Amino acid sequence: MAAFLFSRFLQSAVLLVIVSIIGFLVLYLMPGGPLSQYALDPGMTQEDIARITEQLGLNRPVHVQYLDWIWGLVQGDWGTSFRDGSPVTQVIARHVPATLLLMGSSTVIAVAIGTWIGIRGATHRYSGFDYIATVGAMIALSIPTFWFGLIGIYVFALRLDWLPAGNMYTIGDGSVLNYLHHLILPSIVLALVHIAIWSRFMRTATLDAISQDFVKTARAKGVSERRVVMKHVVGNALLPMITLAGVQVPSLLTGALVTETVFTWPGMGRLFLDSLGYSDYPVVMGLLMFSALLTIVANLIADITVALVDPRIRLA
Amino acid sequence: MTKEKSPKSGFTRRATLRMMTAGGAVGLLAPGLLGKPAFAQTAPAEPTGRVVVGLSQEPTVFNPLMPHIEVDDGVAFSIFDTLFRITPDGDVVPNLATEVPTVENGGLSEDGLNWRIKLRDDVTWHDGEKFTAEDVKFTLELITDPNFRAWRTAGHDLVRDIEVVSPTEITWRMEEPFAPYVSFLCETFILPEHILATAEDPNEAPFNRAPVGTGAFKWGSRQAGDNLILEANPDYHGDGPYIEQLVFKYIPDMTVLYTQFRSGEIDLVGQAYITPDNYEEAKTLDERVVTLEPRGTLESIYLNQALPVFQDKAVREALYLAIDRKSIIDLLYFGVPGEAETFMPETSAFHNPDLPEHEFDLEKAASLLDEAGWTPGAEGIREKDGVRLSFANSTTTGAHLREQAQQFIQQTYAQIGVEMTIENLPPAVMWGEFWGQSQFDSAMVGITYLIGADPDVTNRFHSNAIAAESGSGSNNAQYSNPEVDRLLEDGARTFDVEKRKEIYREIQAIIREDLPFLPLFRYTNVFGRKAGLEGFEANSNTRTESSHAALWYWG
Numbered sequence: 001m002a003a004f005l006f007s008r009f010l011q012s013a014v015l016l017v018i019v020s021i022i023g024f025l026v027l028y029l030m031p032g033g034p035l036s037q038y039a040l041d042p043g044m045t046q047e048d049i050a051r052i053t054e055q056l057g058l059n060r061p062v063h064v065q066y067l068d069w070i071w072g073l074v075q076g077d078w079g080t081s082f083r084d085g086s087p088v089t090q091v092i093a094r095h096v097p098a099t100l101l102l103m104g105s106s107t108v109i110a111v112a113i114g115t116w117i118g119i120r121g122a123t124h125r126y127s128g129f130d131y132i133a134t135v136g137a138m139i140a141l142s143i144p145t146f147w148f149g150l151i152g153i154y155v156f157a158l159r160l161d162w163l164p165a166g167n168m169y170t171i172g173d174g175s176v177l178n179y180l181h182h183l184i185l186p187s188i189v190l191a192l193v194h195i196a197i198w199s200r201f202m203r204t205a206t207l208d209a210i211s212q213d214f215v216k217t218a219r220a221k222g223v224s225e226r227r228v229v230m231k232h233v234v235g236n237a238l239l240p241m242i243t244l245a246g247v248q249v250p251s252l253l254t255g256a257l258v259t260e261t262v263f264t265w266p267g268m269g270r271l272f273l274d275s276l277g278y279s280d281y282p283v284v285m286g287l288l289m290f291s292a293l294l295t296i297v298a299n300l301i302a303d304i305t306v307a308l309v310d311p312r313i314r315l316a
Numbered sequence: 317m318t319k320e321k322s323p324k325s326g327f328t329r330r331a332t333l334r335m336m337t338a339g340g341a342v343g344l345l346a347p348g349l350l351g352k353p354a355f356a357q358t359a360p361a362e363p364t365g366r367v368v369v370g371l372s373q374e375p376t377v378f379n380p381l382m383p384h385i386e387v388d389d390g391v392a393f394s395i396f397d398t399l400f401r402i403t404p405d406g407d408v409v410p411n412l413a414t415e416v417p418t419v420e421n422g423g424l425s426e427d428g429l430n431w432r433i434k435l436r437d438d439v440t441w442h443d444g445e446k447f448t449a450e451d452v453k454f455t456l457e458l459i460t461d462p463n464f465r466a467w468r469t470a471g472h473d474l475v476r477d478i479e480v481v482s483p484t485e486i487t488w489r490m491e492e493p494f495a496p497y498v499s500f501l502c503e504t505f506i507l508p509e510h511i512l513a514t515a516e517d518p519n520e521a522p523f524n525r526a527p528v529g530t531g532a533f534k535w536g537s538r539q540a541g542d543n544l545i546l547e548a549n550p551d552y553h554g555d556g557p558y559i560e561q562l563v564f565k566y567i568p569d570m571t572v573l574y575t576q577f578r579s580g581e582i583d584l585v586g587q588a589y590i591t592p593d594n595y596e597e598a599k600t601l602d603e604r605v606v607t608l609e610p611r612g613t614l615e616s617i618y619l620n621q622a623l624p625v626f627q628d629k630a631v632r633e634a635l636y637l638a639i640d641r642k643s644i645i646d647l648l649y650f651g652v653p654g655e656a657e658t659f660m661p662e663t664s665a666f667h668n669p670d671l672p673e674h675e676f677d678l679e680k681a682a683s684l685l686d687e688a689g690w691t692p693g694a695e696g697i698r699e700k701d702g703v704r705l706s707f708a709n710s711t712t713t714g715a716h717l718r719e720q721a722q723q724f725i726q727q728t729y730a731q732i733g734v735e736m737t738i739e740n741l742p743p744a745v746m747w748g749e750f751w752g753q754s755q756f757d758s759a760m761v762g763i764t765y766l767i768g769a770d771p772d773v774t775n776r777f778h779s780n781a782i783a784a785e786s787g788s789g790s791n792n793a794q795y796s797n798p799e800v801d802r803l804l805e806d807g808a809r810t811f812d813v814e815k816r817k818e819i820y821r822e823i824q825a826i827i828r829e830d831l832p833f834l835p836l837f838r839y840t841n842v843f844g845r846k847a848g849l850e851g852f853e854a855n856s857n858t859r860t861e862s863s864h865a866a867l868w869y870w871g
Contacts, residue, residue, distance in 0.1 A: 030744060030745075031744065031745045031748050031749065031750075033744065033748065035383075036743070036744045036745075036747045036748040037385065037743075037747070038383055039747035039748065039751055039752055040747060040761070040762075040763060040764070041468075042763075042764045042765060042766065042767050042775075042790075043467075043468035043470060043500070043503070043767040044383075044467065044468050044470075045468075045469070045470055045775065045788055045789065045790070046752065046783045046787065046788040046789060046790070047469075047788050048466075048467070048468060048469055048470075049752075051469075052383060052465055055463075055465050055519075056465070080520065083376045083377075084376035084377065084525070084540070085377070085379075085382075085519070085520060085524050085525065086525060091540065094539075094540040094541070095540065095541055098541070098542075150571065153572070153575060154575075157575070157579055158575065158578065158579060161579075164579075164581065165572065165575045165576050165578075165579045165581060166567070166572055166575075166576065166581075167542075167565075167576070167581060168542060170581075171366070171368060171543055171545065171563050171565065172366060172561075261568050261569050261572075262569055262572060263572075264542075264566070264567045264568065264569070264572055264576070266539060266540065266541030266542035266566075267541070270541055270568060271541055273568075274374065274541075274568070279744060
């Protein structure tokens with residue numbers, strides 16, 4: 001286990017460096033940069049722009065800027081946002097709660113419903129339910145979320161007036177009920193896609209388990225069908241889901257780009273798009289490193305968990 | 317629950333009654349017709365209610381001397397004050413100063429070099445400290461401090477020998493006479509010396525994230541990525557504020573911005589306003605006032621004068637004649653923007669109304685080119701002396717309306733044997749060196765020419781302002797005309813308004829004749845607000861809809 005952890009740690013460190021170099025290069029080699037938004041400002045002269053470029057250190061060679069940035073990162077200094085002058089870690093920390101709230105609730109919905117659909121689809125293979133679930137999943141996966149979002153807003157906010165047209169809360173009303181009310185539509189819209197993913201995976205995993213010998217043995221011993229499914233099939237089918245969770249969990253904190261925009265949700269996905277739009281390099285790089293770290297950690301935890309719950313797997 | 321109309325904000329019964337008795341006329345009247353005194357009579361004695369302004373970009377820069385965009389201006393105008401303000405009619409009026417300096421009142425020396433500004437003595441900062449001339453001195457010096465990441469330095473870099481005569485009087489000398497400086501000062505927000513002078517690094521001072529000003533609203537709280545709440549300043553020295561809270565709400569998607577205006581979640585649609593395609597519907601909404609407000613920005617096609625094809629005046633004229641401008645405005649922009657012939661906004665006192673009007677005439681365009689010796693060659697594209705009448709047009713990728721306009725123009729150009737290819741670029745690339753160093757053939761671009769209401773456009777049209785040659789300036793068309801150069805220099809030195817009007821009208825006439833750019837239309841924003849929000853006045857001499865939120869109130 002210790003050897004496993006050590007080698008994973010080394011791998012992760014190398015991976016992070018590679019991710020950071022690629023990210024940095026792509027960002028900095030993109031022409032334009034954070035000052036191009038002032039190109040059409042009537043009162044700003046070329047000298048002003050050149051002066052600020054120098055003050056921000058953006059005229060230095062890329063490798064110097066990179067080393068400067070990564071040296072800061074190693075020391076815990078993630079840099080300062082060009083856009084709002086706050087430290088990058090603070091900028092990220094400010095947006096995490098909103099994303100966690102939205103992604104958390106949508107994930108709960110998605111896992112609960114998705115798992116149930118998957119199991120039922122597998123145990124009632126080729127039934128009407130299974131076909132509907134399969135077609136439904138295909139539709140949910142192939143229609144863009146922003147479309148679902150806009151339709152949802154049109155129907156439930158504008159036509160029926162049941163739900164708000166976006167936002168996390170009403171300004172001046174910080175009650176839990178108000179947050180919940182605003183949460184309904186975006187979390188369901190976001191969950192739709194995830195339900196589709198979870199149900200497909202769960203269906204396949206369940207089918208795999210059903211055809212195993214120990215299931216036949218259990219049935220042969222006369223164990224009730226309900227007990228076979230709940231104990232022997234689902235228990236084993238959930239194992240690959242841990243790995244899937246390892247892939248999905250980072251999005252709990254990195255957010256949803258499109259859904260957050262449509263629903264005016266002040267989360268991490270929105271922050272990423274805005275920072276990219278403003279060429280706010282420190283924040284974009286910070287977000288990149290943050291999500292890379294999360295992905296590595298979540299996968300590591302998933303691997304360890306699988307090993308812990310499944311005695312057949314040994315980490316080496 | 318969705319509409320969430322608290323008694324403080326939104327549409328009240330009283331407002332409904334008022335609307336009914338006025339026959340709905342309140343909302344139909346042009347904002348300019350309702351003068352300030354009329355508001356003062358009905359505005360509440362105590363600040364009441366809340367106004368939520370929806371913005372499609374997020375305000376993030378709160379030190380107004382640092383580089384910032386339009387939406388940040390709305391916040392700056394509410395928290396801070398300037399020495400002078402520009403009214404919607406383009407008049408400069410005192411704000412922190414007690415009078416606008418002129419030669420007559422002794423504020424300006426005859427040669428325009430020495431300035432003397434008298435200041436109000438009844439102004440306090442939000443933290444209770446008294447505002448004095450030291451603050452003005454500090455602000456002007458900070459702008460030119462080489463360690464400070466200042467936004468605009470033009471004009472300020474001419475200021476020398478700033479002297480505080482008394483707490484209410486300050487003088488300085490200008491390196492050269494520069495008439496536009498009064499206008500520049502209308503966008504120069506005064507910062508507190510007592511807080512920032514002691515800051516270790518003014519670029520990263522905590523002040524920049526929780527500013528203290530003298531304005532009608534105080535810093536309240538900010539939820540990054542979502543909203544910014546400002547609170548009324550009861551000790552404000554000017555009129556207002558009449559509302560308790562001013563909220564700037566960030567709504568990134570333009571469709572959703574309009575949707576939230578429809579559903580009542582926001583009270584006022586701010587920058588970037590209602591999209592033209594929603595104008596027709598917006599007009600029909602109940603309890604909403606929707607108006608068209610022309611801006612100072614002109615959409616045009618810049619012709620890079622360094623390109624051989626564009627050096628022939630007949631070509632430029634023919635290209636202008638061959639644009640079906642009216643159809644572009646009506647079909648693509650839903651008839652919202654207005655036609656224009658000059659860079660000078662129609663709302664400006666310096667606008668020249670006597671310029672020849674554009675006509676769409678393909679035959680005339682073709683015969684102009686024939687006469688000038690451009691004859692059809694291979695594939696029907698005209699040529700002259702081996703030069704093909706072919707060029708690229710560039711603008712921002714993904715700007716759908718502009719892309720459609722390009723295709724529209726491309727078609728009419730093809731009919732007269734002119735080839736225009738479309739080569740669009742992502743915004744960061746388009747407006748970087750490609751634009752700044754005039755590497756484009758032609759560009760479709762919207763430009764605001766004036767700073768405040770001052771007519772000076774030296775930076776755009778003087779031959780010294782070609783960045784590709786001199787390294788500085790925004791004469792991106794590389795336009796050069798000695799007569800215009802001379803007039804621009806005169807204009808910047810002249811303080812007499814009538815004389816300046818003559819100068820700038822002549823400049824407009826010459827530029828309309830030379831056509832370094834082909835004017836398409838004047839930007840016009842579709843403003844929308846809830847009926848009952850009174851005191852609102854659009855001011856095209858500022859970059860924001862929220863330049864005077866102090867006067868807003870719920871009727």
